[in-house]
Amino acid sequence: MGVRKDAAVANERGARARHRMSPQPSEPDEELMRALYREHAGPLLAYVLRLVAGDRQRAEDVVQETLIRAWKNAGQLNRATGSVRPWLVTVARRIVIDGHRSRQARPQEVDPSPLEVIPAEDEIDKALWLMTLSDALDDLTPAHREVLVETYFKGRTVNEAAQTLGIPSGTVRSRVFYALRSMKLALEERGVTA
Numbered sequence: 001m002g003v004r005k006d007a008a009v010a011n012e013r014g015a016r017a018r019h020r021m022s023p024q025p026s027e028p029d030e031e032l033m034r035a036l037y038r039e040h041a042g043p044l045l046a047y048v049l050r051l052v053a054g055d056r057q058r059a060e061d062v063v064q065e066t067l068i069r070a071w072k073n074a075g076q077l078n079r080a081t082g083s084v085r086p087w088l089v090t091v092a093r094r095i096v097i098d099g100h101r102s103r104q105a106r107p108q109e110v111d112p113s114p115l116e117v118i119p120a121e122d123e124i125d126k127a128l129w130l131m132t133l134s135d136a137l138d139d140l141t142p143a144h145r146e147v148l149v150e151t152y153f154k155g156r157t158v159n160e161a162a163q164t165l166g167i168p169s170g171t172v173r174s175r176v177f178y179a180l181r182s183m184k185l186a187l188e189e190r191g192v193t194a
Contacts, residue, residue, distance in 0.1 A: 041063055146165060
């Protein structure tokens with residue numbers, strides 16, 4: 001059945017080619033292109049789907065490009081004898097091969113949107129923050145610095161810090177209060193605001 005349709009398209013091409021011998025511009029005939037599409041688009045799509053591993057969108061793009069090339073080469077198709085399908089299949093196969101080669105030649109494109117969702121730790125900001133914090137701690141008195149180190153950085157309770165430092169827990173509370181106030185001022189001087 002496909003051979004008879006090809007023959008009908010070839011006969012129609014011959015009639016169109018004779019009609020175009022007139023002084024009108026040699027643009028491919030729309031009816032010829034419609035006939036090519038009707039006769040060959042379906043089988044060509046099935047063939048290309050196998051070549052592109054079932055990627056329908058890509059297969060449709062390849063078929064469309066193939067038919068555009070047929071439209072651009074209508075003059076050669078009109079002179080051809082027999083079926084046009086082998087020419088279309090060859091062109092489609094070459095388009096698929098060229099597409100594969102071009103994807104291999106350049107790096108794969110990656111969608112950055114998943115990376116934007118994941119919060120990334122910025123090591124530079126962390127390092128700068130630690131340097132600023134260390135510098136601000138150096139501005140404190142040794143007594144204030146040691147109570148902050150024991151309570152905030154080592155995670156000890158007031159009673160545990162008092163026992164470690166050998167001072168009363170009320171003194172630890174008082175020193176923590178004044179140490180935090182001094183630390184806040186030291187950080188503000190360095191441009192850090194809460």
